[in-house]
Amino acid sequence: xxxxxxxxxxxxxxxxxxxxxxxxxxxxxxxxxxxxxxxxxxxxxxxxxxxxxxxxxxxxxxxxxxxxxxxxxxxxxxxxxxxxxxxxxxxxxxxxxxxxxxxxxxxxxxxxxxxxxxxxxxxxxxxxxxxxxxxxxxxxxxxxxxxxxxxxxxxxxxxxxxxxxxxxxxxxxxxxxxxxxxxxxxxxxxxxxxxxxxxxxxxxxxxxxxxxxxxxxxxxxxxxxxxxxxxxxxxxxxxxxxxxxxxxxxxxxxxxxxxxxxxxxxxxxxxxxxxxxxxxxxxxxxxxxxxxxxxxxxxxxxxxxxxxxxxxxxxxx
Numbered sequence: 001x002x003x004x005x006x007x008x009x010x011x012x013x014x015x016x017x018x019x020x021x022x023x024x025x026x027x028x029x030x031x032x033x034x035x036x037x038x039x040x041x042x043x044x045x046x047x048x049x050x051x052x053x054x055x056x057x058x059x060x061x062x063x064x065x066x067x068x069x070x071x072x073x074x075x076x077x078x079x080x081x082x083x084x085x086x087x088x089x090x091x092x093x094x095x096x097x098x099x100x101x102x103x104x105x106x107x108x109x110x111x112x113x114x115x116x117x118x119x120x121x122x123x124x125x126x127x128x129x130x131x132x133x134x135x136x137x138x139x140x141x142x143x144x145x146x147x148x149x150x151x152x153x154x155x156x157x158x159x160x161x162x163x164x165x166x167x168x169x170x171x172x173x174x175x176x177x178x179x180x181x182x183x184x185x186x187x188x189x190x191x192x193x194x195x196x197x198x199x200x201x202x203x204x205x206x207x208x209x210x211x212x213x214x215x216x217x218x219x220x221x222x223x224x225x226x227x228x229x230x231x232x233x234x235x236x237x238x239x240x241x242x243x244x245x246x247x248x249x250x251x252x253x254x255x256x257x258x259x260x261x262x263x264x265x266x267x268x269x270x271x272x273x274x275x276x277x278x279x280x281x282x283x284x285x286x287x288x289x290x291x292x293x294x295x296x297x298x299x300x301x302x303x304x305x306x307x308x309x310x311x312x313x314x315x316x317x
Contacts, residue, residue, distance in 0.1 A: 012223045016220055016223055019215065020216050023208070026212070027205060027209055027212065030204060030208060031201075041190060045190045045194055048112075051101065051102065055176060058098040058129065063169060065088055068084045068087055068136075068137075070159070072084055076145065076151065085138050088136050092133045092136075095129055102114065103122055106118050106119045114183070121175065125179065128171055132168045135165070140157065230257075237250055237266050250263050250266050250270060
């Protein structure tokens with residue numbers, strides 16, 4: 001069975017690098033996915049904001065156009081008429097652009113601000129706006145000036161006409177209200193969802209980052225210990241051998257990493273030291289035996305010489 005100690009040191013460091021890269025990749029993937037989600041919500045929020053702005057601009061243009069009519073009733077002159085004619089044309093263009101935006105939004109499946117069920121209300125509002133935009137008091141004022149109608153009568157006629165148009169303003173405001181309420185509600189919901197999503201993503205990324213840092217530190221400490229501790233024990237074995245002590249258990253025998261290779265070398269050194277000591281002891285013992293044998297031989301030789309001399313002396317006597 002493959003053990004962690006069987007991995008080479010380079011492989012252990014590679015595991016640490018791979019885990020760090022994996023955590024970095026996860027953080028990056030979560031970030032990209034979160035950005036895509038936030039981008040979609042921001043796009044929806046942007047569309048909702050544009051629709052809300054179109055409604056607000058429509059209401060402003062309608063009221064301003066009616067107010068211009070009352071201004072004519074107060075000051076019916078060529079200069080005022082020319083100024084209001086230009087202003088009303090700008091307001092008309094703006095109103096039609098706003099209502100066109102609302103119509104497109106109600107028919108755009110990607111825009112969740114106004115849905116298909118809102119189309120009847122938007123179409124009814126469009127009809128009211130188009131009718132209101134096609135009529136104003138400018139043409140009436142022009143006719144009154146051409147006919148040189150009495151100023152007071154002209155002002156009364158313009159005031160009465162504006163009061164009539166004001167009913168159209170009220171109808172438009174009434175038609176705008178439910179649409180505006182829907183847009184405000186949807187915009188608020190999208191804004192809340194975007195905020196909640198941003199908080200969720202931030203929390204998730206922080207959790208992954210912190211967890212990744214802790215995991216990398218833990219794995220780093222584990223690998224450091226798995227490298228330094230065996231090497232330390234191998235060094236202790238070498239110190240013990242260098243002191244001449246061969247009575248030790250070599251650490252790391254059977255490991256598949258560099259420590260195992262060092263342990264095998266230490267074991268070989270130990271065996272060689274033991275073998276050299278054995279040879280030295282045998283050589284010393286052999287030398288002792290040889291010296292003893294030489295001494296014995298010399299004594300024997302001396303004894304025999306002495307006996308031979310005694311024999312000669314006895315024979316002569």
